[in-house]
Amino acid sequence: MPLELWLECICDQTQFGEDLVVVGNHPVLGNWSVEKGVVLRTDVSTFPLWTLEKPLVLEEDEYMPLWLEYKYIIRGIETHWEDFGRRSLPIFSSTSPVTATAFLPQWTEVGKPMNRLLPFCRGRRLKPGLMLRVDSYGSWTAMTEASWNAPKRFSPGVAGMSAALRRSSFLFVSGSTVNHESIKYHAERVFARPKRARLLLCLRQLRRSDFGMLLAPELWLRIGDFIGGLRLRQVDSSASSG
Numbered sequence: 001m002p003l004e005l006w007l008e009c010i011c012d013q014t015q016f017g018e019d020l021v022v023v024g025n026h027p028v029l030g031n032w033s034v035e036k037g038v039v040l041r042t043d044v045s046t047f048p049l050w051t052l053e054k055p056l057v058l059e060e061d062e063y064m065p066l067w068l069e070y071k072y073i074i075r076g077i078e079t080h081w082e083d084f085g086r087r088s089l090p091i092f093s094s095t096s097p098v099t100a101t102a103f104l105p106q107w108t109e110v111g112k113p114m115n116r117l118l119p120f121c122r123g124r125r126l127k128p129g130l131m132l133r134v135d136s137y138g139s140w141t142a143m144t145e146a147s148w149n150a151p152k153r154f155s156p157g158v159a160g161m162s163a164a165l166r167r168s169s170f171l172f173v174s175g176s177t178v179n180h181e182s183i184k185y186h187a188e189r190v191f192a193r194p195k196r197a198r199l200l201l202c203l204r205q206l207r208r209s210d211f212g213m214l215l216a217p218e219l220w221l222r223i224g225d226f227i228g229g230l231r232l233r234q235v236d237s238s239a240s241s242g
Helices: 027-033 181-209 210-214 217-227 234-242
Strands: 001-010 021-026 049-051 056-060 069-074 079-081 090-092 104-108 116-122 129-134 140-150 168-172
Touching: 001 021, 001 181, 021 027, 027 056, 056 168, 116 129, 129 181, 140 181
Parallel strands: 001 129
Antiparallel strands: 001 049, 001 056, 021 069, 069 079, 069 116, 090 104, 129 140, 140 168
């Protein structure tokens, strides 16, 4: 099963005409390509908050790296990468004239650049479900991150909150004050409501079709009561007027 990922980033360092882009070591994240990265969006009412257009779907396949890593970049005439430094690696050297087993570790920054790491995406194993993460540009530690385990019937195409969010586990860092209810509401808006809207649109289109006209009105009433939000009167009036 896949992992649906939602990313947000606080960034006030962009100039007019520049984009905030997320890139990483997976095809969904552009494989570190500046041109193939995923562009985040913002507007005058939400700036400096940047968000994805829709959740990213990560599959456990041959493209899954050992560690899933990513960074944000500011893309315009020039490209500016987040810089977290490099991983420090120990170098051992013999300093004893008596035995070759006496070593003193010396630390040096010759390792690979530091990147953001996604929890539950390590060792080429995905933990299926939903993940929401809020970052601050230039800060390696996430402001807020939350994850939900996937139920057995979970799929990016399945609508309904119970089909998406189950028992949750949260990790709040950097003094975040986001509480359980607000993060759950945010997750509903990001993950569940778009799927519900697509489901209702499909049902309205089905109701107007020849096949839908063959179904008894009582059945459509039951469907509307079960799902909620399916306005059969508006559908019937639209169909009769068309």
